[in-house]
Amino acid sequence: MDRLAQSTAMGDVELLVRDLDRVLAYYAEGVGLDVLRHDGPEAVLGRGGEQIMRLVQRSDLPEFERGDAGLFHTAILFADRPSLARAVAGTARFAPRSFTGSADHLVSEAFYFDDPEGNGVELYVDRPREEWTRTSGGGVEMASLYLDPNDFLQTHLPAAPAPDADGAVIGHVHLQVGDIALAEQFYSGVLGFDVMNRYGSQALFVAAGGYHHHIGMNTWNSQGAGPRAASLGLGQVSIELPTSDDVEALVSRLRSAAVETRHDGETLRFDDPWKTLIEVRAAAA
Numbered sequence: 574m575d576r577l578a579q580s581t582a583m584g585d586v587e588l589l590v591r592d593l594d595r596v597l598a599y600y601a602e603g604v605g606l607d608v609l610r611h612d613g614p615e616a617v618l619g620r621g622g623e624q625i626m627r628l629v630q631r632s633d634l635p636e637f638e639r640g641d642a643g644l645f646h647t648a649i650l651f652a653d654r655p656s657l658a659r660a661v662a663g664t665a666r667f668a669p670r671s672f673t674g675s676a677d678h679l680v681s682e683a684f685y686f687d688d689p690e691g692n693g694v695e696l697y698v699d700r701p702r703e704e705w706t707r708t709s710g711g712g713v714e715m716a717s718l719y720l721d722p723n724d725f726l727q728t729h730l731p732a733a734p735a736p737d738a739d740g741a742v743i744g745h746v747h748l749q750v751g752d753i754a755l756a757e758q759f760y761s762g763v764l765g766f767d768v769m770n771r772y773g774s775q776a777l778f779v780a781a782g783g784y785h786h787h788i789g790m791n792t793w794n795s796q797g798a799g800p801r802a803a804s805l806g807l808g809q810v811s812i813e814l815p816t817s818d819d820v821e822a823l824v825s826r827l828r829s830a831a832v833e834t835r836h837d838g839e840t841l842r843f844d845d846p847w848k849t850l851i852e853v854r855a856a857a858a
Contacts, residue, residue: 651698710768745789770785
């Protein structure tokens with residue numbers, strides 16, 4: 574009861590943006606997400622009917638400071654390499670200067686971008702789980718090896734676009750935090766994620782169900798950062814648990830740790846130690 578369910582998954586990510594039209598065009602025309610809804614100052618994007626991202630226009634908020642706690646990147650997981658290649662090529666054509674790098678992480682192949690307002694974006698595909706190398710402690714080996722983006726596109730980019738958009742989901746979210754030990758205490762000790770990998774006192778990767786990571790955390794830019802002030806950038810992170818019983822078990826753990834919660838019967842809301850808002854729902858609901 575102190576661990577998250579095996580089939581835990583990430584839900585959508587909310588970004589607070591200044592120029593909604595510009596950011597919306599980046600994710601729709603570049604990355605290739607579908608606009609599921611666009612009502613005034615809010616837009617919802619997804620793929621294959623799966624809601625991935627909410628963009629909310631907030632012109633009253635200041636810019637996100639790179640040294641603060643908050644978003645490092647939102648990671649969109651594609652079903653296969655051709656789907657990923659289409660998204661990478663589309664983003665590179667739409668905004669070529671937004672590309673920031675690529676890496677072979679052993680468990681996945683990833684391409685990194687910054688959207689028009691500086692929010693980090695990872696587009697990636699997983700290798701089959703049977704190819705992952707497990708550690709003696711139950712984690713998984715990860716690395717950041719060179720991945721040639723041009724070779725990847727030449728090998729995997731289909732000659733013709735897919736007739737229907739392939740599915741994609743939020744595979745993980747990577748956060749900037751102020752302290753890795755405190756992050757582990759909260760995300761593993763209280764929430765119930767398993768620690769899958771760590772890089773000393775600088776980065777931590779946690780997951781449920783043996784995944785390589787649902788949430789990554791680092792202090793590369795934000796060592797010592799305190800609670801977040803209101804700013805553009807990350808609005809909230811969503812987690813989906815299988816059943817309402819799983820949500821109630823989490824509520825119990827949060828209350829035992831004296832974490833303030835808000836639960837309206839459908840969505841559980843609480844803040845992490847850096848005031849990042851987390852929403853949890855039962856997928857069955």
